[in-house]
Amino acid sequence: MSEIASPHQRTISLHRINAMVLRYWYLLVSSWPRLLELVYWPALQIVTWGFLQTYIAQTSGFFAKAGGALIGAVILWDILFRGQLGFSISFLEEMWARNLGNLMMSPLRPIEFLLSMMIMSLIRLAIGVIPMTLMALFFFGFNFYAIGLPLIAFFCNLIFTSWSVGVFASGLVLRNGLGAESIVWTLMFAVMPLACIYYPVDVLPAWLQYVAWMLPPTYVFEGMRTLLIDHVFRADLMIEAFLINALLFVASFATFMVLLRSAKRNGSLLGGGE
Amino acid sequence: MNGQMQQSETGQGKSPAADASGSAAIDVAHLVKVYKTTRAVDGVTFRVARGSITGLLGGNGAGKTTTIAMIMGLVLPTSGRIQVLGASIPDQSYDVLGRMNFESPYVDMPMRLTVRQNLTVFGRLYAVKHLRERIDQLAADLDLRDLLDRANRKLSSGQKTRVALAKALINEPELLLLDEPTASLDPDTADWVRQHLETYRKTHNATILLASHNMLEVERLCDRIIILKRGTIQDDDSPDRIMARYNRDTLEEVFLDVARGRLREGAP
Numbered sequence: 001m002s003e004i005a006s007p008h009q010r011t012i013s014l015h016r017i018n019a020m021v022l023r024y025w026y027l028l029v030s031s032w033p034r035l036l037e038l039v040y041w042p043a044l045q046i047v048t049w050g051f052l053q054t055y056i057a058q059t060s061g062f063f064a065k066a067g068g069a070l071i072g073a074v075i076l077w078d079i080l081f082r083g084q085l086g087f088s089i090s091f092l093e094e095m096w097a098r099n100l101g102n103l104m105m106s107p108l109r110p111i112e113f114l115l116s117m118m119i120m121s122l123i124r125l126a127i128g129v130i131p132m133t134l135m136a137l138f139f140f141g142f143n144f145y146a147i148g149l150p151l152i153a154f155f156c157n158l159i160f161t162s163w164s165v166g167v168f169a170s171g172l173v174l175r176n177g178l179g180a181e182s183i184v185w186t187l188m189f190a191v192m193p194l195a196c197i198y199y200p201v202d203v204l205p206a207w208l209q210y211v212a213w214m215l216p217p218t219y220v221f222e223g224m225r226t227l228l229i230d231h232v233f234r235a236d237l238m239i240e241a242f243l244i245n246a247l248l249f250v251a252s253f254a255t256f257m258v259l260l261r262s263a264k265r266n267g268s269l270l271g272g273g274e
Numbered sequence: 275m276n277g278q279m280q281q282s283e284t285g286q287g288k289s290p291a292a293d294a295s296g297s298a299a300i301d302v303a304h305l306v307k308v309y310k311t312t313r314a315v316d317g318v319t320f321r322v323a324r325g326s327i328t329g330l331l332g333g334n335g336a337g338k339t340t341t342i343a344m345i346m347g348l349v350l351p352t353s354g355r356i357q358v359l360g361a362s363i364p365d366q367s368y369d370v371l372g373r374m375n376f377e378s379p380y381v382d383m384p385m386r387l388t389v390r391q392n393l394t395v396f397g398r399l400y401a402v403k404h405l406r407e408r409i410d411q412l413a414a415d416l417d418l419r420d421l422l423d424r425a426n427r428k429l430s431s432g433q434k435t436r437v438a439l440a441k442a443l444i445n446e447p448e449l450l451l452l453d454e455p456t457a458s459l460d461p462d463t464a465d466w467v468r469q470h471l472e473t474y475r476k477t478h479n480a481t482i483l484l485a486s487h488n489m490l491e492v493e494r495l496c497d498r499i500i501i502l503k504r505g506t507i508q509d510d511d512s513p514d515r516i517m518a519r520y521n522r523d524t525l526e527e528v529f530l531d532v533a534r535g536r537l538r539e540g541a542p
């Protein structure tokens with residue numbers, strides 16, 4: 001006869017988070033197309049942009065000096081984009097499987113659910129981005145890890161932004177059903193032009209620069225260029241990005257909870273369809 | 275008065291299943307759910323005694339699924355009060371979710387995972403100790419041993435229902451909420467599932483609330499029936515007493531009487 005462990009725990013349970021990570025892990029390893037897809041797009045990106053970087057470096061003194069600014073930007077963009085996708089796909093899997101009702105009716109708390117998807121986004125990211133960085137090293141001579149300690153600051157800021165966007169997008173799908181699925185795939189691209197991934201913030205019109213500086217990734221990409229071109233690490237940029245990220249994360253979690261409540265009011269947790 | 279009973283009478287005082295100790299497994303009062311302009315549940319009040327099997331009976335759109343979903347905390351009521359195992363729902367739902375479970379045709383188990391993987395995940399979510407032994411026990415009880423390593427998507431609908439039932443029983447719940455537990459099953463499998471539910475109730479003194487269209491199922495399993503129509507309680511009593519009141523031999527005939535607005539025996 002089995003026993004039930006204390007059902008009255010009010011704290012976050014690592015046990016339940018582990019259970020959810022295990023659920024996504026089972027799913028990931030059960031499907032080779034899912035695994036292949038994680039590597040395929042980043043590999044394609046690095047090859048395309050790597051050759052572009054090589055060509056521009058041959059014809060432009062600035063880019064020759066910039067030493068991998070384009071490839072570095074591509075890798076950091078992929079951390080941002082794939083981080084969000086890695087999070088949101090776990091959520092979509094529950095919608096596609098019509099499993100959300102089972103989870104919401106279990107002792108799993110929303111924060112544990114979100115934490116498990118964050119862990120999965122790191123796992124998916126590692127599977128996709130680590131081969132990408134190795135390709136950059138072997139094919140184009142760009143050692144991403146030579147960025148050193150600043151890389152940790154870049155990575156943390158980008159992954160926090162990706163989770164915030166992922167939490168917000170998942171909330172929208174939760175509330176509006178799979179009809180809103182395209183938001184998951186496209187929302188991050190709205191950030192792309194304003195985050196100044198491939199060009200400095202100065203390029204933007206003055207009024208748009210104010211908007212750009214409201215986005216944490218802008219600080220990261222600007223910081224990366226400063227590091228690669230001027231060999232200076234701007235810690236101030238990273239701290240500012242971190243503060244905005246903290247606000248963004250709290251806001252997206254609060255929005256998710258509001259949308260979850262709205263979904264419960266609306267009855268959409270029972271179906272999960274369009 | 276037509277077929278509809280006074281709900282305070284049914285729910286609070288004279289119902290055969292009202293918990294004499296005052297500690298009902300489910301206590302629902304004046305429950306209302308409005309979706310935009312539709313009143314899906316309209317002032318429902320009832321209590322379900324611990325250890326009983328209660329059936330929610332009604333046609334499509336009667337409010338059965340919405341009532342169960344509100345009890346589970348998956349749908350927020352517009353107004354009214356719900357207490358489950360002594361906890362106020364939804365505010366204290368996390369205090370009791372580990373002691374209850376459910377099965378519904380509106381949700382599925384992840385299709386790509388094997389039966390064993392699914393049960394492992396849910397067993398861990400419910401913090402079931404000695405999980406491997408529990409899964410083996412359920413597999414034996416529900417005839418799933420040969421299916422444990424098969425992906426859920428490769429199962430027949432009868433097999434999927436048995437797996438869903440195994441998930442619903444993984445934490446040995448005190449309270450089991452079932453929405454159409456035998457829908458789309460052949461008579462043999464349906465009978466088998468009913469038998470298992472009866473046994474589970476007896477061995478665990480569990481409380482079961484089930485919504486069903488299947489009159490035979492309700493007649494056979496339930497100590498008490500709550501008949502819903504357009505979101506309100508039309509009748510609430512034991513199957514025998516309800517059939518006697520309508521002067522009918524089967525619940526199916528009672529169901530048709532209620533659905534078509536025919537008066538019960540003795541109604542003014």
